[in-house]
Amino acid sequence: MPINDFTLLLALAQQMSVFLVVAYLLSKTPIFLPLTNLSPRLPNTVTIYLLFSAFCALGSYFGVLVGDAIANTRAIGAVLGGLFGGPTIGYMVGLTGGLHRYYMGGFTDLACAVSTTAEGLLGGLVHYYVRRRSHRSEDLFSPLLAFTVTLVAEAMQMGLILLIAKPYDQALELVKQIALPMLIANSCGAALFMMMIRDRRRIYDKYTSYSSTKALRLAQRMVGVFREGFNNKSAEKIAKVIYQEIGVSAVAITNTKEVLAFTGMGSDHHKAGMPISTGQTTLAIQENRVVFANGLEDQYQCSIRDNCPLGSALVVPIRGAENEVIGTVKLYESKRRLFLNINRALGEGIASVLTEQLTVSRYLQQKQLLTEAELKAAKAQISPHFLFNALNTISAVVRRxxxxxxxxxxxxxxxxxxxxxxxxxxxxxxxxxxxxxxxxxxxxxxxxxxxxxxxxxxxxxxxxxxxxxxxxxxxxxxxxxxxxxxxxxxxxxxxxxxxxxxxxxxxxxxxxxxxxxxxxxxxxxxxxxxxxxxxxxxxxxxxxxxxxxxxxxxxxxxxxxxxxxx
Known part of the structure; x- marks a missing residue:
């Protein structure tokens, strides 16, 4: 490979590396969520359009000047915009990137504008085929697919430059110089970008599946715990289930006056039957809202012992049929551990499940009482009537x-x-x-x-x-x-x-x-x-x-x- 080709490839790889770092940082934000679920909703499609249009523009801005033309990574944004957004979004991303390149000038401006639009449309058509014809949406996240489509798109761009750019001799010389570096750099860059999105998607799916499984297992284990009412026995069962499934440092269940159950770290001085003494619990009960002391901005301080190992607490109200607070679920973490957001979300969900369980339990108890009452009423109705007739019959028979x-x-x-x-x-x-x-x-x-x-x-x-x-x-x-x-x-x-x-x-x-x-x-x-x-x-x-x-x-x-x- 001639040295100028190698230098150009190295410059494009450097540019691509910058974009991949930016993409990696963005993948840690909610901006990348639309790329992981392929949702057709308007907010998602707008995000895809803006994101990949920006990649197209930046690819042109930071491209490498080759005479009167620009060797760049613009094709990555156009192709991926189409792969993620479909034909319409792909066309719009390509058109936006192409118009931006056209206004930058040069003898290849029109050819690059047309080719960039075509690249975005090509990515969109592949998206349509995969989702509508083969019904395998997962294949859209294949790095090999991104590599292949971008390779074809870049080859198509070189052909359009030869077809449209004038003079032809200059266009041919340009293509000889930039074709191989741009084919390699853009195809590999698209594949690496897709690999990053695929891995992010798998992490997200695994995290969601883990959270859903944990929440479902919690709900299943708590079914029917209130058959005997909201008391120490049922509260102890609930506290143990939550402690085992979530893995927090400690769990407590209270009514509005006292602790019904406590399990985990600090159980040597936090005991069932003790009156509620912490301000967070009192506040949650009085104001009927979630109170969170994360141990940083909002300090949790044990009211029983100064050297208590617990350092943060989440207090979630348990509500009755009329939305009144009848107790709380309290999740604790030690001073050495941060309170995870997933545990905070699960804690709030647990309180909702317990509220529903209480409602169902009360309904079943009332239904049972009603059935027993009606049964007793039927017996009371039958017995006196039958008894009167029976005694008259016995009175008549006893004589003979x-x-x-x-x-x-x-x-x-x-x-x-x-x-x-x-x-x-x-x-x-x-x-x-x-x-x-x-x-x-x-x-x-x-x-x-x-x-x-x-x-x-x-x-x-x-x-x-x-x-x-x-x-x-x-x-x-x-x-x-x-x-x-x-x-x-x-x-x-x-x-x-x-x-x-x-x-x-x-x-x-x-x-x-x-x-x-x-x-x-x-x-x-x-x-x-x-x-x-x-x-x-x-x-x-x-x-x-x-x-x-x-x-x-x-x-x-x-x-x-x-x-x-x-």
């Missing part, structure tokens, strides 16, 4: 058949004993059937020969579970609002069947008097509660269903999930 009356009293005692088990949420089909049969024995005596009962439930279903107090209300409803209205004999069947692969228990009467209510009434309260509790326990597809044919039959159907599904 002492043994029968004793059997009825035993059935009544069994029914009432089962009825008092209000806290038992689930019961086996066998137990439900026992409770129901105790009720039916009394009703059969009361109605004498006007009520026939047929029970046929498969043995395999006897240990399947149901929400307690599910079967008897349906049987009572069938008698009270069905067979008791008939002049002829009422027939009640309790049986199991399989429908579409699902096991079902059916309570059927021969009255066919069922009328679907628009809203749960007093008469239909028992059925409504059974339906609601089935949905809550097994899911909406296992709700109570009613099949009815007027004057023929009414069937109340309970669907049972498979044992492995429950």
């Amino acid at each position: 058949d002492a043994d029968a009356s004793r059997s009825l009293i035993a059935d009544l005692a069994l029914f009432l004993r089962n009825n008092l088990k209000s806290n038992q949420q689930l019961n086996s089909v066998a137990s439900e059937l026992e409770h129901t049969m105790a009720y039916l024995h009394i009703e059969q005596v009361r109605f004498a020969d006007r009520l026939e009962v047929d029970v046929d439930i498969h043995d395999d279903l006897m240990q399947q579970v149901l929400p307690s107090f599910s079967l008897q209300p349906l049987v009572e409803n069938a008698i009270k609002h069905g067979t008791s209205k008939l002049l002829e004999t009422g027939k009640l069947k309790i049986y199991s069947r399989e429908h579409s692969g699902i096991q079902q228990i059916v309570v059927e009467d021969n009255a066919g008097l069922y009328q679907r209510p628009e809203a749960p009434s007093e008469e239909g309260l028992g059925m409504h509660i059974v339906d609601m509790r089935l949905r809550h326990e097994f899911g909406g597809e296992y709700c109570l269903k009613v099949e009815s044919e007027p004057q023929q039959f009414t069937r109340m159907v309970i669907s049972l999930p498979n044992k492995e599904q429950h």
